[in-house]
Amino acid sequence: MYRYDEFDQQLVNERVAQFSGQVARRLTGELTEDEFKPLRLMNGVYLQLHAYMLRIAIPYGTLSSKQLRMLAHIGRKYDRGYGHFTTRQNLQFNWPALKDVPDILKDLASVEMHCIQTSGNCIRNVTSDQYAGAAKNELEDPRIVSEIIRQWSTFHPEFSYLPRKFKIAVSGTPDDRAAIRVHDIGIQIVQNGQGEIGYEIYVGGGLGRTPMIGKKISGFVPKADLLAYLEAIMRVYNMYGRRDNIYKARIKILVHEIGVEEMQRQVEAEFAEIRKSGTLHLPEEEIARIEAYFQPPAYEDLPDESTELNKAVVADPAFANWVKSNVAQHKVPGYAIVNISLKPIGGVPGDCTSDQMDAIADIAEKFSFDELRVTHEQNLTLAHVRKKDLYAVYEALKAHDLATANIGLITDQIACPGLDYCALANARSIPLAQQISERFADIERQHEIGELKINTSGCINACGHHHVGHIGILGVDKKGVEYYQVTLGGAADEKTAIGDIVGRAFTEDEIVDAIETIVTTYIGIRKDGERFIDTYRRVGVDPFKESLYETH
Amino acid sequence: MAQHTRKGAQFQALTANRLSDGIVVYLTREDRWSESLQDADVAEGKEAGEALLARAAPSVEANEVVEPYLFEVSLEDESVRAVSVRETIRQAGPTVRRDLGKQAELAGVHR
Ligand code: HEM
Ligand code: SF4
Secondary structure (H helix, E strand, O other), rough: OOOOOOHHHHHHHHHHHHHHHHHHHHHHHOOOOHHHHHHHHHOOOOEOOOOOOEEEHHHEEEEHHHHHHHHHHHHHOOOOOEEEOOOOOOOEOOOOHHHHHHHHHHHHHOOOOOOOOOOOOEOOOOOOOOOOOOOOOOOOOHHHHHHHHHHOOOOOHHOOOOOOOOEEEEEOOOOOOOOOHOOOOEEEEOOOOOOOOEEEEOOEEEEEOOOOOOEEEEEEHHHHHHHHHHHHHHHHHHHHHOOOOOHOOHHHHHHHHOHHHHHHHHHHHHHHHHHHHHOOOOHHHHHHHHHHOOOOOOOOOOOOOHHEEEEEEHHHHHHHHHHHHHHHEEEOEEEEEEEOOOOOOOOOOOOEHHHHHHHHHHHHHHHHEEEEEEOOOEEEEEEEEHHHHHHHHHHHHHHHOOOOOOOOOOOOEOOOHHHHOOOOOOOOHHHHHHHHHHHOOHHHHHHHHHHOOOOEEEEOOOOOOOOHEEEEEEEEEEEEEEEEEEEEEEOOOOOOOOOEOOOOOOEEHHHHHHHHHHHHHHHHHOOOOOOOOHHHHOOEEEEEEEHOOOOO | OOOOOOOOOEEEEEEEEEOOOOOEEEOOOOOEEEEHHHHHHHHEOOHHHHHHOOOOHHHOOOOOEEEEEEEEEEEOOEEEEEHHHHHHHHHOOOOOOOOOOOHHHHOOOOO
């Protein structure tokens, strides 16, 4: 895992000292709110519906047990005993007092954490695959590139006042778990005919008011040129991105307006310029220095089969279900990847209490090399667990209500905070997710339905990724009453698609029944082995429209 | 700032967030800030609403509160009720955590 060097630690300490001074001056009135607001946003402090909110960066979603324990401590001491993991692989606290934020930042800095690049018009925290370093078909650990980008982008003078926020995601496997095509820049690690590693670049993806799928502008950028190429994109964006209209300021609008060929031409021209100067050429030693932080842990030589595991699967059907949905294949024999669901039936997606965080930290320390991951689907991952330990891990998780066996199933939903917490919301999101979760609680039925992703956002900003949910739900406000619009057929993987609006919006009383109707319609027309999304791609929106609106 | 009130609103109250901890507060008849909507001064009609909003200025100047705005309320059985779902949640706390926020701490909170 990446460890701060002196330079990183000094930067973060200086930032804490600087912001502590700014908070003090705000509280005494030396700074006005207008002066202070951009400063607090640069440090991850938002003002939400009930109180301030603090967004903590978890670069590419990787955490040590020690860091998670510190988050648990902060939750207990300064907040209300819990935190919320988000689709940006970050953690949000919902109730911190502004006057406590300097102390919180000091605590964070003591474990190499901060809130920088979580807000504002900068390059935000890079997100990546939660299976990094463990996935079977991985070409290269995507955290290496993510860390290189983090170092290049943090405090880069040209990037502190971009036209708008900027999000980059990296995937190291052909199956994309990082939703790279709905980011401003998506990076797919690839290999060329000579066996060299390079990067396929997508640009102009995004959700929000105007959802767009990223366009491929390069099939292979060599390793040494990655930063030069990214800088070229940033320069084109910085020059032409619309600063006059917040709704048109994202790079997706620029790419859409000038077209992908023109974007490509501009980027190539800048790229040639930058390459001439040679300043952003990545030397091999530098790449090796970063790579060293992501060396594989000290795996044991194990047989791939575990008799302990096989026995437990037979003896405990609930465990068998959990293995089926929550455990994924690992590249090393005898190991497995464990997904911890933060979606208990009827619970708040992504919420985790301080006690649970402590428990997970202990489990990660004991069973997964002291390290864990946050997923963009608001769950956690233990990347390297010995198969023979799976039952012990399961039991330990179960004791803290963390062993819900539903990863990828209908109750594993993404939901943004919505009107329960968010000042921008039109409607609540979490209660919908809870009601749907309760309706489909039966585990046998969930497995029968199979893979199905329901994503809910409380407004068009789309923090809950509703556009790319197989079923997407968007909260809208009609004269002070909450309504929910449904989209179908979205996906955020290597076949990314924006969902189609199915028809008029539903009331809160109707929405769960509508979801049930969609599910039963799918079950009725699916062919053998078809997931919901496969069936949808085959039949389109019409059968669902019919069953939803003709019976009403 | 989004509109949180309505043009023809009959009754309005004034809310803001306390600077030091962000907690939601309401302006009272005595020009204090209370955590409870039930203590809020209620203005009837457009002009009284504007006058109420103007009374936030000194507290903003004094760095007590931030982001003051008017929102629509109704008066039912002696109690003040927020009209929109948003303001109802804001004076109560998250509907998904009834153990948190004003609904867990204060009397007279409506859901
Ligand atoms: C509660 C405070 C939050 C505020 C004020 C907020 C605000 C916004 C805004 C204004 C946008 C649209 C930006 C644009 O299109 O330029 C946005 C998009 C987004 N936010 Fe949030 N958000 C909040 C919470 C969250 C949370 C909790 C998550 C993660 C679960 C999140 C993840 C995202 C994502 C993934 C997008 C879409 C990015 C895109 O446009 O491509 N946000 N947010
Ligand atoms: S989608 Fe809207 S309601 Fe949900 S968190 Fe984002 S801004 Fe808030």
